[in-house]
Amino acid sequence: MGECIVKVVVGLEIHVHLATRTKMFCGCELAYGGSANTRTCPVCIGMPGVLPVMNRQAYEYAVLTALALNCEIARFTKWDRKSYYYPDLPKNYQISQYDLPLSRNGFIEIPLEGGRTKTVRIVRAHLEEDAGKNVHTLGPFSAVDLNRAGAPLLEIVTEPDMNSPQEVRILAQELQRIVRYLGVSEGDMQKGHMRFEPNVNLHITREGQVFKTPISEVKNLNSFRAIERAVAYEVERQRDEFIETGVTMQTGNKRTFGWDDANQRTVLQREKEEAHDYRYFPDPDLVPVELDDAWLERIRAGLCELPLAMQKRFVSDYGLSDYDAAVLTGDRDTAELFDAAVRAGAEAKRVCNLLTQTGLKLANERGTTVRVLGIDAGRLVELTTLVEDGQVSATAATTIFEAMTTCDESPGGIARRLNLMQTSDAGEIESLVDEVITAHPKAVEDVRSGGKKSQKARGFLLGQVMQKSGGQANPRVVAEILDRKL
Known part of the structure; x- marks a missing residue:
C-alpha cells in the first residue's frame, strides 16, 4: 500500500x-x-x-x-x-x-x-x-x-x-x-x-x-x-x-x-x-x-447562559485561564456563585482558587455539590476581603471556608474564634524581627554576604519570626521589615 x-x-x-x-x-x-x-x-x-x-x-x-x-x-x-x-x-x-x-x-x-x-x-x-x-x-x-x-x-x-x-x-x-x-x-x-x-x-x-x-x-x-x-x-x-x-x-x-x-x-x-x-x-x-x-x-425564556458562553466570559472579563474557567463552569451553581461574588467586589482569581481548590474538593469528598455546601456570595466576598487586607492568610482562608460550610457565622467571626486573625502592626512585628536578628547572628551574616546561602538564611529568619508570632504575623509585613533591617 x-x-x-x-x-x-x-x-x-x-x-x-x-x-x-x-x-x-x-x-x-x-x-x-x-x-x-x-x-x-x-x-x-x-x-x-x-x-x-x-x-x-x-x-x-x-x-x-x-x-x-x-x-x-x-x-x-x-x-x-x-x-x-x-x-x-x-x-x-x-x-x-x-x-x-x-x-x-x-x-x-x-x-x-x-x-x-x-x-x-x-x-x-x-x-x-x-x-x-x-x-x-x-x-x-x-x-x-x-x-x-x-x-x-x-x-x-x-x-x-x-x-x-x-x-x-x-x-x-x-x-x-x-x-x-x-x-x-x-x-x-x-x-x-x-x-x-x-x-x-x-x-x-x-x-x-x-x-x-x-x-x-x-x-x-x-x-x-x-x-x-x-x-x-x-x-x-x-x-x-x-x-x-x-x-x-x-x-x-x-x-x-x-x-x-x-x-x-x-x-x-x-x-x-x-x-x-x-x-x-x-x-x-x-x-x-x-x-x-x-x-x-415561554420555553425560550427558560434558557440560561450556556456553559461555553460563560466560560469565554470568565476568560475575557475576569482574566481567568481557559483551564480555570472550564473547571468553574463544569457546574452551573459553582459558576453562578463565582460570578455573583466577583460582581459583588471579590477578586476573581482568589475566589476561583477558593471554589476550585477547596469548594469542589469538599463537595467531592462529601458526595454533593458546591451549592449544597451553603456558601453564599456575600460571605465569599468577606472572606476574600480578609485575605486582601492581610487580616488572614491564604492558608487560613481555606480553614475558614471549610468552617463556613458547617455554620452561618461570618468569616471574620470564624477567624477570631479559631485564632486565625493576622497582625499587621508594624511596631509589634519589628520587635519580633529584632529578637530574631539578635538570636541568630550567623543567619544574619549569611543573608548579608549575598552568597549561595543568602536566600535560605533569609527564609530561616522569616520562619523564626512567624513562629514567634504564633503564625499570626502578616508574612508580607514581616518580609518588608526583615529586608529593611538586613
Whole structure:
C-alpha cells in the first residue's frame, strides 16, 4: 500500500434521559434503581387496548434543549412506531419520531485547546421512549426489567463533523454540561442518563483517489473514557482492515459494534438495519403536537447562559485561564456563585482558587455539590476581603471556608474564634524581627554576604519570626521589615 492520508470522520448519536417525574406516555414513577418491574403499568409493558398520553414536561424539556442547540423547532410534529423485536421492548415497537422530528438543523460549539472552538452541526433532536433492560447475571437464563421501559429519551444526532477521538469526547462532555445547566437531565453517566453511539469511518486518500471505509456504529457507551478509546480503536481497526482487504463503504455494509471495556476493543454485534427495516408508520394512538408562538417564547425564556458562553466570559472579563474557567463552569451553581461574588467586589482569581481548590474538593469528598455546601456570595466576598487586607492568610482562608460550610457565622467571626486573625502592626512585628536578628547572628551574616546561602538564611529568619508570632504575623509585613533591617 502506497503512502496515504487518513481523515477520521465521526458523527455522534446521543440519548439523554429527561428528568421528568413520570414516564413518557404513562404515569409510572421514573426513578433509578429499585426492585425489578415495580414501576410499570399496562401502558409501559405493552398490554393490548391501552392508550398512551404524552408527557408535556418531557416535550418542554426537549424543546428547551433543542433551542440551546440552536435548532429549528417544528411547529407540527407527530409520533411514529419503530418496529423491532427485542425482549426488552414489550410492545414490539418503540414510540419515536421519524420524518417530522421536533427539531432540525442546529449546531453546538465545542472548546478546543488554546481557546479555540469548533462548530459541530446537529442534524436533528427528537423524542422517543426508552426500552427496558435485559439482565444476564441471574444464571443460565436472561431476565427483563421494565422499570426503564417508557422513560423519555431525547435523541440528538450530529453531522459527521468530528475528526478525532478527542473531539468526540469533548462534544460529549459539552452536551453533558448543557443538559445539566438547563436542568433537563442529571446527566449521570453511571445511572445511564446519557448514552453515546459514535458512527466512525475513514476517508483514505491514496494516489489522488479517496476511499471511504464502511461506517461502524459503536453502541451504548456510558463514559467519556470509553467514548474516546472506542473511537480510537475503530480508527486503527478500520485502517488495518482497509490495508488488508481494501473494503470500502457500500449500501448495506454499515455495522454495529459493542465496546468490550475489559479487553479495550470493539465487538461486532450485527449488520446495521436500514430505516425501512424498522417499518415506521404514524402511531394512531397519539395525536400530533402543534406549537404556537406564545408557547415557544415561554420555553425560550427558560434558557440560561450556556456553559461555553460563560466560560469565554470568565476568560475575557475576569482574566481567568481557559483551564480555570472550564473547571468553574463544569457546574452551573459553582459558576453562578463565582460570578455573583466577583460582581459583588471579590477578586476573581482568589475566589476561583477558593471554589476550585477547596469548594469542589469538599463537595467531592462529601458526595454533593458546591451549592449544597451553603456558601453564599456575600460571605465569599468577606472572606476574600480578609485575605486582601492581610487580616488572614491564604492558608487560613481555606480553614475558614471549610468552617463556613458547617455554620452561618461570618468569616471574620470564624477567624477570631479559631485564632486565625493576622497582625499587621508594624511596631509589634519589628520587635519580633529584632529578637530574631539578635538570636541568630550567623543567619544574619549569611543573608548579608549575598552568597549561595543568602536566600535560605533569609527564609530561616522569616520562619523564626512567624513562629514567634504564633503564625499570626502578616508574612508580607514581616518580609518588608526583615529586608529593611538586613
